[in-house]
Amino acid sequence: MSTININIRIEKSIKEHAEGIFNKLGINMTTAINMFLRTSIRENGIPFDLKLDVPNETTIEAIKEGKKIMEDPTSPRYSSMEDLKSALEI
Structure with missing residues (x-):
């Protein structure tokens, strides 16, 4: 099996946080990324739900x-936080 190097850009804090999780799982970043890629191939797509x-x-x-x-003209309106607090009796 031949391997290649890839370079990706990611925020430092995200990388560090992910590495901490992977270390607790007993794997490194390379293994985690390989797992993601292999699972993507096996599932023929992203291996988790992408949702808005x-x-x-x-x-x-x-x-x-x-x-x-907001559309009801009879709804109370307040011009300051003090007026709102007063109305709420805070």
Whole structure:
């Protein structure tokens, strides 16, 4: 089996954090990257889910409620944090 060297750029803190995890697992960075690449080949794709940060149902409902409040001209408005705190009795 012949090998080649590859160079990648990554933030120093990410590399160090990953190395710490791999060391605890008893492997080095090269082994971890080889595992990732071999698994990618075996699965014919990225070996983990790639997802957009989609808000959950609770967050979606909170966004809808916030928009509804903003569109309601009878909703209270505050021009300063002091006015809001006073209204909340903080």
